[in-house]
Amino acid sequence: MNLKSYFTEHRSEHLKQLQEFLSIPSISALSEHKTDIQKAAEWLADQLKSFGMKRVELLPTKGNPVVYGEWLHAPGKPTVLIYGHYDVQPVDPLHLWDSPPFEPAIRDEKIYARGATDDKGQVFMHLKSAEAFMKSEGKLPVNIKFCLEGEEEVGSPNLDEFVEQHKELLAADMLVISDTTMLGKGKPAICYGLRGLCGLQINLKGPKGDLHSGLYGGAVQNPIHALAELLASMHDDSGKVTVDGFYDQVVPLSIEEREAFTALGQTDKDLQKELGVPALFGEQGYTALERSWARPTLEVNGIWGGFQGEGTKTIIPSEAHAKITCRLVPDQDPEQILDLIEKHVHNHLPAGVTAEVIRFDKGKPFVTPFDDEAIQAAARAYEQAYGVAPAFTRMGGSIPIVETFGRLLELPVVMMGFGLPEENFHAPNEHFHLENFDTGLLTISYFLQEIEKLGEKK
Template identity: 60%
Template sequence: MSDQLEHYFTSNRQAHLEELSQFLRIPSISVGTEHKEHIRKAAAWLADSLKSGGMEHAQLLETGGNPVVYADWLHAPGKPTLLIYGHYDVQPSDPDDRWDSPPFEPTIRDGKLYARGATDDKGQLFIHMKAVAALLATEGKLPVNIKWCIEGEEEIASKHLFALLEKEAEKLQADAVVISDGPMQERGVPSILYGLRGLCGFQLDVTGPRHDLHSGLYGGGVQNPIFALSELLASMKNNEGTITIDGFYEGVEPLSEADRERFTTLKHDDAKVQRDLAVNALFGEAGYSFLERTTARPTLEIHTITGGFQGEGIKPIVPSSASAKLSCRLVDQQDPDRIFELIERHIELHKPAGVEVKLTLLVKGKPFRVSTDNPYIQAAARAYEAGFGASPVFVRAGGSIPIVDSFSRLLEAPVVLMNFGLPDENLHAPNEHFHLENFDLGLRTVCHFVRLVGAP
């Protein structure tokens, strides 16, 4: 880090935090329609801020929903182009009475900035904005070309971004996509995500008689939809945690020695998880550790079961219907559409007599994985070493971010997931906050990354 750049960050720190606070005061909640005005205010604020930081062509790209903010700086001929993605929408703040300070009045306490959106994702996005602006201000140019794609619907599953990527693929074309929208492994231990699981969520409805029946008159004589649903659910997984849907594991690659070594280096404490969850045992697919099961292996989980009388006491009926909501986390080459077809076939083959079944796809997303040997990933690792003074760990995440695969596939570019948040920062919960230590280190890390990518 040059003395000039270090002086810039030190002397402008308070101004940067005040500017970030302006951004955080905008309640850009994307759930529902109540905050449409604030959504557009946040998008306009971003465009103005990018422009004041030296970016060009700052504009709002209309999507049919909330606008996407685009800007660029393309004056480094022959150098790579980075597309920086983030989102300006936030989750609702409720329950507001659980916050120690108002959710849209940013407050600094104990070295942490408290506000809705502080870590998810305004604070982390702001790091990139100010790092790029700092390089321009101190050096008059950038060592790479930069594009921005900042959406306002991430918290509602990026409803319109997929179509925009297809429509604007040429405008957004880049050599790599950079995203900071999640936690590091832990404080002082930066991490780079090289894998995300895909998703296939669906609802299973089972219907029997045209209305609820008196169990004394009809019990034992007609199929009970709850029993039928229970049979179907039980047929999908055995007592060793293996999913028994024929063809489900097609496209799942065996864990390599390198993958398993990375899991070992994380030094995960299974016993602590068991104690924290207050369960008498952990359970999952045989032959795999807890970390492997929850990040690198596919799953099938039941989220909701409904049917029959739900009130206090008992209502002795044979219910007319029952339903369940489930989802599968997917890895490697598993495709959510193919998985849904396999589940449909399994349900049809195992459907008990006396009921009808209906399967409805609710949500889907493909898994994502990038080689840790990719030069952009390696540049991120070296940047963390310079910025944080610590080598990052390479991790696979159990969650799903469908838009990451879309970026990789439509733009044919690697995605670099380098995060600056921490796991305990209450994203989506009351008292969301962002550690300012990571804000400071993140600024320097991004500068190192940009320079490494643009190096001859």
């Protein structure tokens, strides 16, 4: 089969379908989009049915449904489980978008929309690769199962239980995920490690109500001042986390990994220039790449309290709040880290306020050996499509379900992404380069053919 000809011939049709998919505002974090979540799930199910996938179902969870489909008619060949998500992030701040986030627009060979790169665009490519084989040959080169969820952007709270309950249904020889990035234009990468995640909110309460700062200023603790002091106590001047026990379980980077990271040629100066900041900042003794891929963090994501309106309102606020997330590395446990932070909050709480800690998302870090034959097959597919060998990288972000899949299903995880770091995922003007859409379709198809060869060898 001439894959290039098929994708070229159907490109306009595929892009129209992708725009249709991207136009569904399937925001999992906002309850008012519950019907849009269902619509996106049904759209995917219809697509799977349209090119011959079998047993296509919307499987219920305690939250949003999982879209499942399978084609298991390649006896003796490996089974590939493909995971992705059809939910997307909120779009705020809306005024920073150059075009409406759910009215997909193609400009300069990039498609702009929420979900274009994270993760609808990349999920869609796997569907179209399978479709190309089915429409051209009437069969797939290997057995395939799709598991597409609708809650990844809120931490996949129900997928662990779903995988546990459906281990037999999801059993496969390998898991493939396209929800990561390349190193840059024309620089493919296979991600073999992800950081874990845990999140929390701190609520400080001072006086029973807002107070006049003239009448009471200097007599009571200001919760905003207390919160600033508390948050500052969590790092030293170099950016190292000062929560007792935070680094106790961290597996140090090996010399070989540090050398491999250096060989990628991504310098601190390059990153500083890319981000437009006067200086980089972080834990001493590590490069920026090492810190963002393989060292843990504690970041304040939001802080608020008191008067936010125009002008001045002379009050001492009653409350102050902060949201925090930590990115974790092997062998840190999210629950243990949350325990340590909560203990730190109470041990360093300034006088005159009380504290409440609310826990949010949790996900374990994941690292897999990159000499596995499935990962090496992906490397060959990238090189065939892009003309260069891919780099093996870690990623600073988190996909919590990856560790669950690897642990419960006992299979290798192949993370072959096609996004670029500058594509504004989670931000206004999210977009996906169509160059990587086109080449990614070929890469995925070549990968399935490489996996077919593995089955023949056995």
